[in-house]
Amino acid sequence: MMKQLIFVGLFLVCALLSNGQVSFANLENYRTEWLILRENNNSLVGIRSFTTNTVKYYLTVDPTTLQTRIVGDRSVSVLYNDAAQVTKSLSGSVYESCFSLVRKTENNLQDAGLNFRLPKEAGINLTIDLCPSHKPLDRAIFEDLLAAFKGIDRSLPLAVSVSGKWMLNHAADLAWLKSLDAKGVKITWVNHTYDHVFTSNPLTSNFLLSKNTNLGYEVLENEKLMLKNGLLPSVFFRCPGLVSDRRIIEQLLSYGLIAVGSDAWLAKGQQAKNGSIVLIHGNGNEEVGVQDFIRLLRTKSQAIKTKHWTLYSLSEGLDQESH
Structure with missing residues (x-):
């Protein structure tokens, strides 16, 4: 009996570790x-x-x-x-192939990394950025998603790019996000830097390209804070403002991280297509993007009901793209 209890205990610990x-x-x-x-x-x-x-x-x-x-x-x-x-x-693995994919766009000032549609099927890869903000989490995004897929999909994958300064100031919102796992919302937690530096400077000297920015600090301190808050850091990284250069991307790769861009930043008027990596902000600072997403959900309501439109996780489709 004691051995069985120990086994069950170890199993539960392993499961909790896997889910962060x-x-x-x-x-x-x-x-x-x-x-x-x-x-x-x-x-x-x-x-x-x-x-x-x-x-x-x-x-x-x-x-x-x-x-x-x-x-x-x-x-x-x-x-x-x-x-x-x-x-x-790692030669020939999906992980190694992602490094090659990222390097194709590493010289971009904006939108380097995974910035294309995948998988190219009916649905989207939803990414929600949580930059530092004094405003509360826009919970309507998640509530409308759950309502749209109620009784249809038991698991809703999406990615949340979380910054350290947001976590430090939104403990209740973070706890609420974590509680969504029990409702079937499966969050891939994406590193969005600790400080998320932003100034009025041109992009070439802004965000991670700001003077004296320590990328190692921004990456590792945020991961530590994620782990301390019970979040499992993913292999993905979202550059603030989608701004970077070759040096930044290569340093991220040296940390084993894959930069994620977007081909459909809704607030900028970019349209979501099948397989798009959709970007919206859930920190209360981008109402236009949130409303565009809610309208997108409504236009896809019939397709959702007939299971002809769904959400994908960021890792889906990369095995096909890498070969």
């Missing part, structure tokens, strides 16, 4: 890694390590599905720790 529902309040020694880890017969890419209460953990990426998980170091072994060997072993 465990808060690592005492997180220490957070660092970047580039490892191939072995878990049973599966290979994972270790991109971060940290300790909490003297136990070591890894933030890992499945190179085929791009799903991230937190795993304890006792459940894995290090297969490769040489950077060149790790990169070589």
Whole structure:
């Protein structure tokens, strides 16, 4: 009986770790890694390590599905720790192919990274940005989504790009977002930097291109804050303002992160098409984009009811794009 209880307990802990529902309040020694880890017969890419209460953990990426998980170091072994060997072993994987896709647009001032339609089927990839704001979360986005898909889809995947300054000032809204998991809303948590620096400067010296911006700090401090709040950082990264340059993109890749742009920023008048990566802001500062999205939902109501229009997660379709 005791063995059964221990097994059940371990199973529940593993499930919670996979879903990012465990808060690592005492997180220490957070660092970047580039490892191939072995878990049973599966290979994972270790991109971060940290300790909490003297136990070591890894933030890992499945190179085929791009799903991230937190795993304890006792459940894995290090297969490769040489950077060149790790990169070589990933050759032909979906993860490695995404690096190649991102590099095709890395010289863009705006919208570098994944900025094309995927998968090219009936539906969209919804990304909701939470930049720093004194206004409350625009909950209507999520409530209208749940109403539109009620009784049709039990799982609604979407991505939320969250900034550190937003998390620090919106504890109740963040708790509400996390509670949506029980209602079937499956959130991919995307790093949107800690400070989300924004000035009145031209784009070439704004956002992440602002003077004295420390990208390592912006990335890693936000990941730490996400983990402390029970969020599982994904492999995706959303540049503030979609602004970057080659140096930024290459540094993100060195952290194992895939930049996500958008081909349909609704507030800018860009139209959502099948497979579009749609961008709206849920921080209360972009009412036009939110209303455009709600109108889009209404125009697709019949297609939703007949299951001819749906939501996709960001990782869907990348396996086809990469070959």
